[in-house]
Amino acid sequence: MDRIPESARMDAAEEELLVRSAVGGDRAAFLALARLHLQPVYRIVFALIRDRDQARQLAIDTFLRGWRGMRHMPTDQSFAVRIGRIARNLALAHQRRLFTGSPPATPAAGPAAGADDFTLEQCEEAFASITPEYQHVLVLRLLERQTYAEIASTLDLPPAITISRVSGARQAMLERLGAASGPPAP
């Protein structure tokens, strides 16, 4: 949620004022916040869904849910954190419903294949076949550029589990792609 366009950036104090007004039921203030955070929310949702129409619908639902819960928003919470969490939860719930766990229909090259040997389509199939939890952690790390500590805080995980989950997500991707999943066994 830190990838706010420069044109849309505003002072923290100004945003806090908007949040305070929106908590009080000011619709215009909430729409101003929505304008500010629309693109980051859409990007988070799209990264998990990878379908433009569905991501658009989930982004709308995200702001609707955020608006409905605005009255109960803690004063010490950032709007970006809150709306980002809503977006991720909605997208993850969507992914969990669609998740079948079946491997991709067209595996990539053999075990010795390199990263350049599989296409984006194969990559997308492999990404869709890993668990939503792995997808989530990859989005947090690669798209949102969160550190391991931030991922641990976002997912409420211990740091050691966070390290193994990021690593496991990458290995799962390589396995689905049929590539060598890592170096030889130590």
Place this chain on the structure above:
Amino acid sequence: MRHLTPQQLSASLDEELTGVSKELVERHLVACPECDAASERLSALDARLVVLMSDEPGEAFFDELLEAVELRIEVPETAPSPVAARPPARKRETRPEPPRAVPRPAPEGVAARPAHGSRQPWLALALCLAVLLVAVLVYRGAGAPAFGVRFETAGWDSLARRALALVPRPAPRVPAAPEREPEAVPVVVPAPTAAPVATSPEPAAESTATAAATRVAAGPPRAAAVEPPSPEPVAAPAPVRTATPARPKRSESTSRPPAVKAPAPTGSSAERLPARQTPSTTLPGTRRIVTTTTVTPPPPPAESGMVCGEVRDRDGNPVASAQVMMSDVGVVVLTDRAGRFCMSVPVGERTLSVLAMGFLPKHRPLSVQKRTPELTIQLESAPPFQSQP
């Protein structure tokens, strides 16, 4: 050579290693081409994934998305739309959402009902209360044993007739109506209630009515016991319909003794007793029930007085934050830094208690007047605590 673990490779790629472990991994990657290739592979995978996750639909898309959000967000006064309240499972559809379902018109003669329960629970509650109130009024008006009186006639017909007679018919004004009195059935007051008046010099036959009248006049039985007995035989009041517009409170009417009915009306008793009688409607073939309720005037507000003073220790130092209380009237105040306090309590004989940390509690009787003289309370230090061996 031991190769790097996937966790080490991943953490190295994400630059999460620090210190010695970072140095060791970097040194190993230089020395081990297999691990270096694996690291390159992961890096390339990350790049592909970033491309996969990214989407740049353009400004127009976001403008349209913002308009859609704006259209869907309602003002807080209105209820959330059913589309917004849907679980996320239904929001997978990418087609434009159909218009909101219009509730079907109810068939003729059938009242339309809300789609999902009542949205105005207070209305349903008010209706229930109103129905309950009407039922209670009809029940009591029909001669239910709410006042300790039982009807001898029963049956649905008589109940229905009583209910019909109660509702629309304007009751004729009956001022004392002594000629109707013989219709009434005297209600015998239970024997124990006559006990406090048994010492009255009047004959025993009249003691029942005297006791009832005394209770009615003085309110609670405790007050009746204090009041001296009347020198004259006092008969219970006749069923007089008073012109007072105010209705007695339900709690008072239910807390009163049962029905009081005297055979002989006396005009003086009606003046002496602040009682209100509510004659019930008499139907042909039924006995007439007369109930008596009284409205006791509220006790006059007790005059309050100010009690001020100061709390000091044995050396004359002020004791701050000491609790000064009059538990019999439920007033507690704390002393200020100068050990001073002030409280407003009803005038009378009270007991003042002072509690403070490190001091023995102190209780002293106090006669509270409208202007009580200044108090000086000295507290004794509590003995030091000694633990049991």
